[in-house]
Amino acid sequence: MTNTYTLQVAGLKRDLPIIRLTENLSIASFVILGDAELLREATPLLVDKLPEVDVIVTAEAKGIPLAYEVTNQLGLTAYYVARKTVKPYMQNPLMIEVHSITTQAKQTLCFDQKDAQAIKGKRVAIIDDVISTGESLRALEELVELAGGNVVAKAAILAEGDAAKRKDIIFLEELPLFD
Numbered sequence: 001m002t003n004t005y006t007l008q009v010a011g012l013k014r015d016l017p018i019i020r021l022t023e024n025l026s027i028a029s030f031v032i033l034g035d036a037e038l039l040r041e042a043t044p045l046l047v048d049k050l051p052e053v054d055v056i057v058t059a060e061a062k063g064i065p066l067a068y069e070v071t072n073q074l075g076l077t078a079y080y081v082a083r084k085t086v087k088p089y090m091q092n093p094l095m096i097e098v099h100s101i102t103t104q105a106k107q108t109l110c111f112d113q114k115d116a117q118a119i120k121g122k123r124v125a126i127i128d129d130v131i132s133t134g135e136s137l138r139a140l141e142e143l144v145e146l147a148g149g150n151v152v153a154k155a156a157i158l159a160e161g162d163a164a165k166r167k168d169i170i171f172l173e174e175l176p177l178f179d
């Protein structure tokens with residue numbers, strides 16, 4: 001049977017499967033894709049902690065539904081997604097290299113040039129489902145800065161491992177790492 005870690009967040013309980021990443025590192029797998037109930041309950045709690053912002057930025061893929069919910073609850077009109085591959089419909093994309101905790105190979109995050117233009121001069125909240133090594137967040141911050149946006153908040157539902165000690169991020173609950 002798979003080992004699990006019981007997460008309590010936003011008044012809900014989830015049994016997360018513990019997944020081995022390397023010989024001495026395992027994570028409690030937190031996949032909010034499809035979990036409409038958790039998104040519905042957690043989003044207002046996160047929104048309450050945000051300062052005034054103009055736009056939301058997130059990374060493909062698991063950050064997308066949360067960014068959408070936060071955007072709606074703040075009454076904003078748009079959110080921007082940094083993609084992990086360049087698509088043929090992107091023009092002059094901005095690209096940054098990233099190496100998140102779950103990433104085995106080198107990855108990139110990229111913004112379509114038209115999204116970069118839309119972020120320029122805006123107060124940006126970077127939103128993700130979980131912050132762990134902080135690599136994805138760092139890459140998103142670099143992308144927003146390259147685009148000329150001003151990062152005023154960095155928020156996630158969960159802060160994993162050492163990320164929970166960070167003072168510069170907003171989060172609802174901690175998630176431990178496992179040996």
Ligand SMILES: O=P(O)(O)OC[C@H]1O[C@H](OP(=O)(O)OP(=O)(O)O)[C@H](O)[C@@H]1O
Binds near residue numbers: 100137
């Ligand atoms: O702080 P970090 O170590 O960078 O980890 C956090 C990132 O990891 C997850 O995405 P993941 O890389 O698993 O990709 P996915 O959303 O495409 O599944 C999560 O959605 C964050 O973006």
Ligand SMILES: Nc1ncnc2[nH]cnc12
Binds near residue numbers: 029132
């Ligand atoms: N615990 C976790 N579950 C799923 N994706 C993650 N990315 C970083 N930490 C994660």
